[in-house]
Amino acid sequence: MKHALLIAGIFCFLFATMPKVLASAEDEINSALATSKAWVAQIDAGQYDESYAAGSGAMHDKVPQDRWAQVLKALRVPWGPVVSRTQVNHIYKPNGYEGSEGEFMVITYDTSFAKLGAATEVVVLRWEDGKWRGAGYNAGAKPSPDDNSAPPPPESTTEVQTQEHVKPQPQ
Numbered sequence: 001m002k003h004a005l006l007i008a009g010i011f012c013f014l015f016a017t018m019p020k021v022l023a024s025a026e027d028e029i030n031s032a033l034a035t036s037k038a039w040v041a042q043i044d045a046g047q048y049d050e051s052y053a054a055g056s057g058a059m060h061d062k063v064p065q066d067r068w069a070q071v072l073k074a075l076r077v078p079w080g081p082v083v084s085r086t087q088v089n090h091i092y093k094p095n096g097y098e099g100s101e102g103e104f105m106v107i108t109y110d111t112s113f114a115k116l117g118a119a120t121e122v123v124v125l126r127w128e129d130g131k132w133r134g135a136g137y138n139a140g141a142k143p144s145p146d147d148n149s150a151p152p153p154p155e156s157t158t159e160v161q162t163q164e165h166v167k168p169q170p171q
Contacts, residue, residue, distance in 0.1 A: 028132065032105040033090065035132040036123045040109075043137060044082050048072045056126040056133035058100050075139060080114030085121070097135075103127040104135065111139070118142040 048069035124136035
């Protein structure tokens with residue numbers, strides 16, 4: 001009996017101290033939001049090489065480091081510093097994103113830049129090796145209020161989007 005309790009105690013200790021590698025991406029939403037803020041802060045500070053280093057392997061496979069820095073400089077430097085940034089929503093995508101396999105989090109921000117004004121930023125993170133890593137960044141000016149072609153932003157929620165297989169209808 002003592003051996004069974006000892007083994008159970010060891011098992012509980014090991015289970016409680018397992019590395020985060022075994023954590024589920026879906027359970028790490030707060031971690032994704034913190035990673036997104038830290039990653040975009042590197043971009044804000046012009047630390048493009050550091051933001052690249054913090055990026056995912058999937059991002060590195062698609063974009064060389066010099067191209068990453070070149071595009072971010074061309075995009076962000078003319079806009080000036082960030083005046084404000086508010087998270088609009090985050091969407092967990094467990095079945096891949098834009099042709100890439102894996103688990104992703106897409107986080108949208110309403111942002112204001114000193115020389116651009118109102119903008120929308122989209123930060124894409126990928127779950128790799130038990131943590132979220134940057135996988136993509138896009139930003140652009142918001143459409144003017146007179147432009148009714150743009151849909152309103154979705155509510156700030158966690159949304160799990162999966163692709164269901166279509167079953168043939170019985171005849």
